[in-house]
Amino acid sequence: MKLFGGALPRSRCDGRSMCSRFALVSAFAASFGFAGDLGSAVPLVVSNGNDDGAGSLRAALAAAAEPGAPGHILVATEDDIAVTTTLTYDGAAPLAIFGSGQSVTTEVNTTLLAISNGADLTVNGLNFRGPGEFSVENRGDETGEPGKGIFVKLRDDQTGTLNLTLQDVSLSGAAYHGVHVSDCDLGDACGAGATGEGGGSPASVSVHLSNVTIWDVGNGKFDADGIRVDERGDGDIHFVSQNSTFEGVGADGVELDEGQAGDVIATVTGNTFADNGGYCAPDILAPFLPEEDEGEFEDGEVSASDIPGDVTGTPDDACFERDVELYDSGFVKAYEIELDLDDGIDIDEAGDGDLRVLMIASTIRGNLDEGFDVGEQDGGGLYVWAWRTDAQGNTDDGFRGDEEGPGSVNVLLYDVQSEDNGGYGARFRQEDQGDISVVVDNTETSGNGDGDKMGLRVQQSGTGTGTLTMRNATISDGIDARNVDVIQE
Ligand SMILES: [Ca+2]
Ligand SMILES: [Ca+2]
Ligand SMILES: [Ca+2]
Numbered sequence: 001m002k003l004f005g006g007a008l009p010r011s012r013c014d015g016r017s018m019c020s021r022f023a024l025v026s027a028f029a030a031s032f033g034f035a036g037d038l039g040s041a042v043p044l045v046v047s048n049g050n051d052d053g054a055g056s057l058r059a060a061l062a063a064a065a066e067p068g069a070p071g072h073i074l075v076a077t078e079d080d081i082a083v084t085t086t087l088t089y090d091g092a093a094p095l096a097i098f099g100s101g102q103s104v105t106t107e108v109n110t111t112l113l114a115i116s117n118g119a120d121l122t123v124n125g126l127n128f129r130g131p132g133e134f135s136v137e138n139r140g141d142e143t144g145e146p147g148k149g150i151f152v153k154l155r156d157d158q159t160g161t162l163n164l165t166l167q168d169v170s171l172s173g174a175a176y177h178g179v180h181v182s183d184c185d186l187g188d189a190c191g192a193g194a195t196g197e198g199g200g201s202p203a204s205v206s207v208h209l210s211n212v213t214i215w216d217v218g219n220g221k222f223d224a225d226g227i228r229v230d231e232r233g234d235g236d237i238h239f240v241s242q243n244s245t246f247e248g249v250g251a252d253g254v255e256l257d258e259g260q261a262g263d264v265i266a267t268v269t270g271n272t273f274a275d276n277g278g279y280c281a282p283d284i285l286a287p288f289l290p291e292e293d294e295g296e297f298e299d300g301e302v303s304a305s306d307i308p309g310d311v312t313g314t315p316d317d318a319c320f321e322r323d324v325e326l327y328d329s330g331f332v333k334a335y336e337i338e339l340d341l342d343d344g345i346d347i348d349e350a351g352d353g354d355l356r357v358l359m360i361a362s363t364i365r366g367n368l369d370e371g372f373d374v375g376e377q378d379g380g381g382l383y384v385w386a387w388r389t390d391a392q393g394n395t396d397d398g399f400r401g402d403e404e405g406p407g408s409v410n411v412l413l414y415d416v417q418s419e420d421n422g423g424y425g426a427r428f429r430q431e432d433q434g435d436i437s438v439v440v441d442n443t444e445t446s447g448n449g450d451g452d453k454m455g456l457r458v459q460q461s462g463t464g465t466g467t468l469t470m471r472n473a474t475i476s477d478g479i480d481a482r483n484v485d486v487i488q489e
């Protein structure tokens with residue numbers, strides 16, 4: 001077996017911090033169930049903060065990819081690690097990296113850590129910091145590939161479950177996604193949102209975040225998220241996030257996109273989603289919008305050539321969303337051109353499978369589009385349970401859930417506050433076959449939208465029953481129940 005770095009230098013272990021660091025590492029390792037592995041193989045040790053060469057993290061990653069190498073790297077140096085090119089692990093065996101609060105940094109617009117061959121990854125106690133200072137006026141995608149924080153790519157033929165575990169980790173300053181897990185053969189061109197384009201492996205993706213902070217990432221490219229999971233082909237997304245913060249991200253704080261067969265199951269506890277989605281900065285880009293940025297017309301009144309075209313010549317033309325609806329005659333029925341801003345947390349599920357979200361003790365504030373936005377399509381239902389969670393001051397709705405195709409909507413808001421959002425406090429809609437049942441308990445909304453039936457909107461637009469059950473709820477800005485029975489208990 002080729003060992004990198006060997007044992008810790010004796011002189012270093014004379015220092016209390018180094019020995020206690022090992023105790024800490026062992027405790028973390030035990031908590032992740034790796035104790036047996038650590039007992040059977042000496043971990044690789046990073047003994048300096050150099051970009052490469054003996055004792056560097058880069059050399060440890062290369063050594064870890066050798067056949068039979070231990071799958072654990074201890075970052076023992078107290079120095080930060082500054083790199084000028086991407087750190088890559090191209091092994092397929094699980095890898096765990098343990099630090100004690102050091103930072104892996106780069107001044108170059110490049111991905112910091114790439115897992116290129118579908119390995120499970122655990123990172124504990126490290127910070128990742130890119131160059132930062134990106135904006136729509138200082139883009140990171142014009143002279144080459146924009147850098148991500150951590151990029152994990154699944155193999156095309158991968159089976160089972162890819163596990164990504166981050167604990168006590170922060171990510172900042174990357175132009176593109178903070179964390180990107182890609183099970184999509186289109187790579188960065190994978191259809192975002194509900195479009196669900198691309199194929200993927202049969203594997204599932206499981207992400208577990210604990211005490212993770214992701215801030216100021218995604219500000220150098222359009223549609224760049226705090227954490228982005230693209231899952232295609234068979235397989236689910238399992239997402240667990242505890243005590244984590246997503247703040248100041250260019251696009252969504254969290255975006256989970258699941259296409260084809262499989263579920264999304266998300267459990268979010270004690271998280272903060274704040275001030276995300278502002279890459280397409282309205283203060284910079286709104287002046288480029290046409291004077292008439294929307295219109296509705298009678299048939300025969302306005303032809304397609306008479307409305308404003310695509311907006312061009314701006315710092316980033318991708319920011320301008322142009323929707324045109326035509327009559328059968330070809331005349332314009334309606335158009336709208338607006339800036340494409342993003343959400344606190346955005347989950348899209350398509351194909352067979354459910355979308356299930358449990359959110360507890362979380363805060364969703366100041367995001368530039370919806371605070372919480374989930375969409376379920378095709379076979380399967382939508383299940384949203386929010387408890388002890390607040391949505392405040394988001395530009396559009398506080399909470400939004402849409403379901404299409406066969407399958408029902410089941411929502412419980414318990415001890416939820418939604419106030420001063422630009423759209424609805426909470427809105428849920430069922431389409432096609434299926435029922436919608438929304439229970440609102442010990443919950444308050446106020447000051448949403450223009451205050452006229454903007455607290456709560458529940459809509460049954462398909463076949464099936466619709467019920468909105470209210471228990472000790474104070475909806476001071478009104479209820480808009482569409483084809484839904486309101487039951488006061
Ligand atoms: Ca898959
Ligand atoms: Ca699915
Ligand atoms: Ca579905």
Ligand SMILES: [Ca+2]
Nearest residue numbers: 405407433434
């Ligand atoms: Ca349905």
